[in-house]
Amino acid sequence: MGEFFQALQQFSFMQNAVAAGILASLASGIIGTYVVVKRITFISGGIAHAVLGGMGVAYYLGADPLHGAIAAAVFSALLMGFVNLRAKQHEDTIMGALWAVGMAVGIIFMSLTPGYNVDLMSFLFGNILMVTDPVLRILLILDAAILLIVAVFYRQFMAVVFDEEQARLRGLPVDFLYMLLLCLIALTVVILMKIVGLILVIALLTLPAAIAGLYTSKLSRMMVAASLLSLGFTLAGLIASYHFNLPAGAVIVVLTGLGYLIALAAKRVHTHLLRRQSQSSVGVEQ
């Protein structure tokens, strides 16, 4: 532990890693909550994998892969949203196709790009220790945009996620809000990608929110709790990976998964105890 904090004081890349972790936790806690309650993990996974296509193309064109990632994420979010709104029946097949084709496009363009492809691994598995100052600035802007949009549309998002029909009846622009939410998921995916990589994004996006959901009964509290949990797992993972010299992204995800299992088990025990308690006293149900 002590070594880690020494390194943190000494090296700017460690400070950047912690800053990126904080920004990523905030985004994943807030947006992950929507993903979990609306049950759109699969769509989010599709967006995450399609991002590789955009990065591959950007790489090939000599542009900044992060810009390519943002463009591809938003594009695939809109595409997935469109599929969801228009093709209800074949939705999961089409999502699966986009998921795989997006990755395939990325791999093809990367192999077409002259030079070596070390970066492919860092796209897929992330590298929190290589977050540069310009990247950190972009993450900060993305985070600010996500926070602002969620604050502005908080009530409208909640209505759309809970009951679309009612939201439509109240005259809310349901399709627009759904698309906007998918775009926010896309931006969050890009941020998380820097930390744990494309493949593992889904874990960090959904598991902290899922844990928070077990113990909270308000959307806003679930967001706060998920962000804090996410931050805890990210920092713990970072410290552990530094200590044992293991890849940070993978350690963070393993810790998050463990946390989820423990939370599930604890919830089971908790409900079991409650049930026994209510059997011996008078029930609360009217």
Place this chain on the structure above:
Amino acid sequence: MDKVISIEGVSFAYDHRPVLSDINLTVEPKDYMAVVGPNGGGKTTLLRLILGSLKAERGKVRVFGLPPAKARHMVGYVPQHGVFDPDFPVSALEVVLMGRLERRAFFPRYKREDYAAAQEAMGLLGVDNLGEYRYGDLSGGQKQRVLIARALVAKPKLLILDEPTASVDSRVEQDVYELLSRLNEEITILIVSHDLGFVSAYVNKVACLNQWLAVHKTEEITSEVLAGLYRSSVEMIQHRCAL
């Protein structure tokens, strides 16, 4: 006064499978009407047409003389209480407040008058003490009341309920219908139900729907009518007519 709902010659099909054929229906102000029919008979489709979330392929649907999508602000809708995810982190009060949402409702806070309206509606339905509970933790009857409160909180002129008594016990069922009778003194009510059950004791018109639609005054409902509707013999329940 204008008709509340007028449906003329409406047909609807999903992928060439006809669900509604040449439907004509008029709902007058202060009507308390039940649309009954077997599952798959087109009740939900009819409801969606009235709410404006589906468009009729043929024929005309008007709500308060307007296309359904334009009349939504005058309509309160109560979906089946079981369709929502019981794990969804939302309190009963928040559910009711959603009935006050508007296109320009930005940032997380509701206005003071929104809270007042929510309290009033919840009081009317006897659920004002449940505001802080998670919606998913409530009993079926409580959920139903919360959803009715949500529909009433924007002061609608037409209240539409989809199977309001599905999976609640018969005492709650009777409570709900009696409550609706009281509300009916001021607003028009349309109930969709798969069985006639208690509902016939309270409503003044029954529309029987099984792809085709026939409207009866409650006292005209006989077992022959029902047998025709369900294409099997149905035991007739006794009518206590509200008219």
